Amino acid sequence: MKGGxxxxxxxxxxxxxRLLLASFLSCGExxxxxxxxxAAALVSRTSVWKRIEALxxxxxxxxxxxxxxxxxxxxxxxxxxxxxAAGMITERVGGTLVTxxxxxxxxxxxxRLAEAGAEEGTVLLAESQSQGKGRLGRVWASPGGxxxxxxxxxxxxxxxxxxxxxxxxxxxAVARTITACSTLVPVIxxxxxxxxxxxxxxxxxxxxxxxxxxxxTVVLGFGVNLNxxxxxxxxxxxxxxxxxxxxxxxxxxxxxFTRRLLEELDTLYGRYLGGGYGAIREEWIxxxxxxxxxxxxxxxxxxxxxxxxxxxxxxxxxxxRRDDGGVESIYTGDVxxxxxxx
Amino acid sequence: MKGGxxxxxxxxxxxxxRLLLASFLSCGExxxxxxxxxAAALVSRTSVWKRIEALxxxxxxxxxxxxxxxxxxxxxxxxxxxxxAAGMITERVGGTLVTxxxxxxxxxxxxRLAEAGAEEGTVLLAESQSQGKGRLGRVWASPGGxxxxxxxxxxxxxxxxxxxxxxxxxxxAVARTITACSTLVPVIxxxxxxxxxxxxxxxxxxxxxxxxxxxxTVVLGFGVNLNxxxxxxxxxxxxxxxxxxxxxxxxxxxxxFTRRLLEELDTLYGRYLGGGYGAIREEWIxxxxxxxxxxxxxxxxxxxxxxxxxxxxxxxxxxxRRDDGGVESIYTGDVxxxxxxx
Numbered sequence: 001m002k003g004g005x006x007x008x009x010x011x012x013x014x015x016x017x018r019l020l021l022a023s024f025l026s027c028g029e030x031x032x033x034x035x036x037x038x039a040a041a042l043v044s045r046t047s048v049w050k051r052i053e054a055l056x057x058x059x060x061x062x063x064x065x066x067x068x069x070x071x072x073x074x075x076x077x078x079x080x081x082x083x084x085a086a087g088m089i090t091e092r093v094g095g096t097l098v099t100x101x102x103x104x105x106x107x108x109x110x111x112r113l114a115e116a117g118a119e120e121g122t123v124l125l126a127e128s129q130s131q132g133k134g135r136l137g138r139v140w141a142s143p144g145g146x147x148x149x150x151x152x153x154x155x156x157x158x159x160x161x162x163x164x165x166x167x168x169x170x171x172x173a174v175a176r177t178i179t180a181c182s183t184l185v186p187v188i189x190x191x192x193x194x195x196x197x198x199x200x201x202x203x204x205x206x207x208x209x210x211x212x213x214x215x216x217t218v219v220l221g222f223g224v225n226l227n228x229x230x231x232x233x234x235x236x237x238x239x240x241x242x243x244x245x246x247x248x249x250x251x252x253x254x255x256x257f258t259r260r261l262l263e264e265l266d267t268l269y270g271r272y273l274g275g276g277y278g279a280i281r282e283e284w285i286x287x288x289x290x291x292x293x294x295x296x297x298x299x300x301x302x303x304x305x306x307x308x309x310x311x312x313x314x315x316x317x318x319x320x321r322r323d324d325g326g327v328e329s330i331y332t333g334d335v336x337x338x339x340x341x342x
Numbered sequence: 343m344k345g346g347x348x349x350x351x352x353x354x355x356x357x358x359x360r361l362l363l364a365s366f367l368s369c370g371e372x373x374x375x376x377x378x379x380x381a382a383a384l385v386s387r388t389s390v391w392k393r394i395e396a397l398x399x400x401x402x403x404x405x406x407x408x409x410x411x412x413x414x415x416x417x418x419x420x421x422x423x424x425x426x427a428a429g430m431i432t433e434r435v436g437g438t439l440v441t442x443x444x445x446x447x448x449x450x451x452x453x454r455l456a457e458a459g460a461e462e463g464t465v466l467l468a469e470s471q472s473q474g475k476g477r478l479g480r481v482w483a484s485p486g487g488x489x490x491x492x493x494x495x496x497x498x499x500x501x502x503x504x505x506x507x508x509x510x511x512x513x514x515a516v517a518r519t520i521t522a523c524s525t526l527v528p529v530i531x532x533x534x535x536x537x538x539x540x541x542x543x544x545x546x547x548x549x550x551x552x553x554x555x556x557x558x559t560v561v562l563g564f565g566v567n568l569n570x571x572x573x574x575x576x577x578x579x580x581x582x583x584x585x586x587x588x589x590x591x592x593x594x595x596x597x598x599f600t601r602r603l604l605e606e607l608d609t610l611y612g613r614y615l616g617g618g619y620g621a622i623r624e625e626w627i628x629x630x631x632x633x634x635x636x637x638x639x640x641x642x643x644x645x646x647x648x649x650x651x652x653x654x655x656x657x658x659x660x661x662x663r664r665d666d667g668g669v670e671s672i673y674t675g676d677v678x679x680x681x682x683x684x
Contacts, residue, residue, distance in 0.1 A: 115453075135553060159673045160502055160550070161657070167554045191554055205553065208502070212509045212533055212548045212658075213674035214478060315503070316554075331501045332555035 009058070011081030011097045016041045016051050021060075021086035024072035033069035055082075077145060079125045079258060088259045090266035093121045093152060100124070102144065104131040106151040107205055107221040113153065114209070114217040120155040123262060132223065134203050135192050140223050143232045147243070148224040148258055152265060155217055156273065160210040163218060164316030164331075165277055167191055167206045168284045170220045173264040174202050175287045180264075181257050182249035187289035190309075190318055190335055194224075195289060196249075199242035201225050222261065226252040277314070285312060290335060295320070299333030306338060351400070353423030353439045358383045358393050363402075363428035366414035375411035397424075419487060421467045421600060430601045432608035435463045435494060442466070444486065446473040448493040449547055449563040455495065456551070456559040462497040465604060474565065476545050477534050482565050485574045489585070490566040490600055494607060497559055498615065502552040505560060506658030506673075507619055509533055509548045510626045512562045515606040516544050517629045522606075523599050524591035529631035532651075532660055532677055536566075537631060538591075541584035543567050564603065568594040619656070627654060632677060637662070641675030648680060 011018060019041040023032055034045040041048060052062055052070060059076025060083075075083055081097035088094060096119065103109050103126040110124045128144030142149055154166065174194050175186040178201070186202075187195045194202035205221035225243035233241055244252050268280055285291055290309045297305045297320065307320040310327065318330040353360060361383040365374055376387040383390060394404055394412060401418025402425075417425055423439035430436060438461065445451050445468040452466045470486030484491055496508065516536050517528040520543070528544075529537045536544035547563035567585035575583055586594050610622055627633055632651045639647045639662065649662040652669065660672040 136556060160505065160552075161659075161673050163502065163552075164554050207551065207553050207558075209549065209551050210502075210505075211477060212506050212546075216549075317503075331503050 007101050009081055009099050011085050012095065015082055015085070016043055016047065017055060017082035018085040020048065020051055020055075021072070021082050024070075025086050029071065031063075031065060031068040031071045037070065075255060077254075079127060079148075079254060081125070083255045084125075084259045084262070088263060090121075090263055091270055093266040093269065094123050094262045095119060096122045098122075098124050100126045102126060102128045102130060105129055105133050106149050107133065107207055107219050110151040110153055110219045110221075111207065111209075111217075114219065118153055120153060121266075122153040124151045124153075125149065125258065133205060134223070135205055139234075140203060140205075141232070141234050141241075142223070143228065146225075146227040146229070146232065148222060148226055148254060148261070150222045150224075150258065150261070152220045152222075152262070153217060154220065154269065156215055156269075158215050159213055160208065160215055161315055162277075163206075163208050163210070163215055164191070165272070165280070165314075166218055166220065167204055168312075168316055169268050169272055169280050170204050170206065170222065170265065172280055172283050172287060173261060173268050174204070174222060174224060176264045177257060177261040178202075178244065178249075180260050181252060182244055184244060184247055184249045186287065188284065188287045189289050190312075191316070191332075196242065196244065196247045199240045199247065201242055201244055201247065220265070224257070224261075226254055226257060281312065281314075288312070290318070290337065294338040295335045296338055297330055297333045297335055299330070309335075349443050351423055351441050353427050354437065357424055357427070358385055358389065359397060359424035360427040362390065362393055362397075363414070363424050366412075367428050371413065373405075373407060373410040373413045379412065417597060419596075421469060421490075421596060423467070425597045426467075426601045426604070428601075430605060432463075432605055433612055435608040435611065436465050436604045437461060438464045440464075440466050442468045444468060444470045444472060447471055447475050448491050449475065449549055449561050452493040452495055452561045452563075453549065453551075453559075456561065460495055462495060463608075464495040466493045466495075467491065467600065475547060476565070477547055481576075482545060482547075483574070483576050483583075484565070485570065488567075488569040488571070488574065490564060490568055490596060490603070492564045492566075492600065492603070494562045494564075494604070495559060496562065496611065498557055498611075500557050501555055502550065502557055503657055504619075505548075505550050505552070505557055506533070507614070507622075507656075508560055508562065509546055510654075510658055511610050511614055511622050512546050512548065512564065512607065514622055514625050514629060515603060515610055516546070516564065516566060518606045519599060519603040520544075520586065520591075522602050523594060524586055526586060526589055526591045528629065530626065530629045531631050532654075533658070533674075538584065538586065538589045541582045541589065543584055543586055543589065562607070566599070566603075568596055568599060623654065623656075630654070632660070632679065636680040637677045638680055639672055639675045639677050641672070651677075 023040040037048045038045045061074040063071045063073050079099045106124045106126050126149045129142035129149050132140035132142030134140040171188045178186040184196045189195050192204045193200050202224040208218045209216045227245045228243035307322040310321045311319045320328045365382040379390045380387045403416040405413045405415050421441045448466045448468050468491045471484035471491050474482035474484030476482040513530045520528040526538045531537050534546045535542050544566040550560045551558045569587040570585035649664040652663045653661040662670045
């Protein structure tokens with residue numbers, strides 16, 4: 001792939017590249033004439049030619065035949081913003097997409113963009129992270145070229161009390177996307193993990209800034225292990241980790257997965273803003289691996305507790321029925337299954 | 343006052359200036375010999391002399407008599423960190439104190455310090471703010487030299503759900519300080535205002551960064567109108583505003599007020615960390631102007647509601663008993679008295 005010197009590629013909705021790629025992706029293996037492409041992207045045929053050359057520099061492979069036009073033969077193995085945005089249908093998410101070859105942490109970088117006034121729905125992707133982070137300051141292994149590391153900026157008009165609902169929402173979005181892009185069955189492990197076959201394949205790191213009674217920004221961070229191989233996992237992990245590939249999901253098309261995730265997120269977020277947290281909650285419960293299960297809760301400070309999870313509060317807290325019959329709200333902590341149904 | 347060119351003065355606990363000023367402040371109008379001061383500040387007599395000259399440059403007035411030593415005659419009308427820190431007894435708050443002559447917003451500046459790793463308890467003060475901000479993005483009038491604009495950084499090991507408790511805590515700290523430094527009677531108006539004679543004299547702007555289930559940083563912002571004159575208020579204010587001076591509190595010593603506020607905050611925060619939110623809650627309720635009063639709640643989105651405030655939840659939410667008998671938790675909004683007791 002040429003263009004290895006490009007460290008950051010940005011795309012805005014309506015970009016010429018996006019329109020061109022949408023045309024190619026929607027026509028399968030057909031050739032498209034310069035005239036067709038010119039009409040689709042609303043630019044001159046000279047501009048079409050220049051953009052196709054630029055895309056070639058980014059690793060897109062086009063076949064061109066003088067009498068027939070261009071045919072897209074292959075996409076780069078790179079989360080190219082225009083390739084993700086091509087044909088993506090969203091209302092609020094992905095108006096701006098930025099991909100970095102390497103970054104410290106997409107969430108940290110997004111926090112800076114947010115402070116500088118980035119608009120709701122801005123998406124920041126990285127091929128690899130040098131300081132990938134998980135919940136509670138833990139390290140998130142982030143090798144290059146195989147997974148998805150993605151942060152999405154939201155500015156929801158909600159109270160900080162309701163912000164954990166967005167973690168439920170993003171968990172549902174990941175689960176839906178895994179279901180759509182593979183034959184695997186995802187399970188949500190409260191609060192921030194997605195499991196397949198009992199192994200962690202995705203983690204959510206959602207960070208907010210807020211006043212006492214109003215959220216300013218929420219950065220939804222997604223780390224999804226797509227095509228990661230066994231030897232790419234660090235030897236010591238807190239929780240058995242895996243990837244969709246290792247769990248038998250086949251080789252995942254990273255661009256298609258990302259596009260679908262952003263679309264699912266957009267749909268769920270739109271529904272959430274319309275007042276329908278209830279509907280997301282039902283879906284969350286149906287995907288959740290701990291409802292009616294016996295679990296152990298370790299929240300660092302308090303003594304470890306055991307009980308059966310009997311539901312989830314509107315706020316996002318787990319409801320734990322202890323053995324003495326009392327029901328407790330769990331707002332934080334690591335939850336592990338005790339291996340018995342309740 | 344000389345030294346007008348100094349735009350930012352920093353103080354760390356244990357500073358020589360702080361030790362020298364503590365000696366002067368604790369001895370009233372007595373002279374202190376160079377030898378006494380040298381022992382108190384743990385430095386040479388030459389260093390004592392140099393620091394006293396430096397403090398003179400910052401507006402401190404010392405009388406010196408060769409045979410007797412030095413006497414502190416007057417403090418500058420400036421929130422000098424060492425003057426605030428002198429004699430201040432705190433455990434967690436004020437290890438680092440920084441005063442700016444002018445700044446955009448102390449909260450915004452503190453957020454940047456927090457991101458850069460500033461330690462818990464760091465205090466940032468400004469003589470004036472060019473972009474003073476109140477709750478919900480409102481403007482906070484911040485003329486120079488008459489009031490207190492102060493931000494304190496905390497890194498509490500709590501869940502975001504509990505963060506509003508720190509707003510109650512900081513309201514109690516301000517109320518206690520007003521009681522200690524004047525004969526006025528403060529009333530807390532939920533969630534973020536302190537009133538005297540029904541007029542707003544202080545506002546709190548507390549901002550946090552958090553993961554889904556863990557707070558990273560809380561910036562407690564205090565704007566207290568101390569000696570502000572009528573003509574210094576902007577013509578249009580959402581809520582009748584005043585100052586302690588205008589309400590008959592006399593001319594407030596800004597340095598003493600600030601020191602006391604930081605001490606009260608430190609005491610309450612220590613108690614809070616020890617697990618005693620309950621004790622703060624009782625004091626908050628005793629200071630709160632809306633318990634058992636009929637109020638109107640306007641939270642922007644939902645229709646305005648009326649009812650009687652019957653208490654406060656552990657989370658910091660107000661409990662409103664509506665006329666139909668239902669009790670509702672109020673997490674956000676503007677609350678105004680309906681002028682009737684419930």
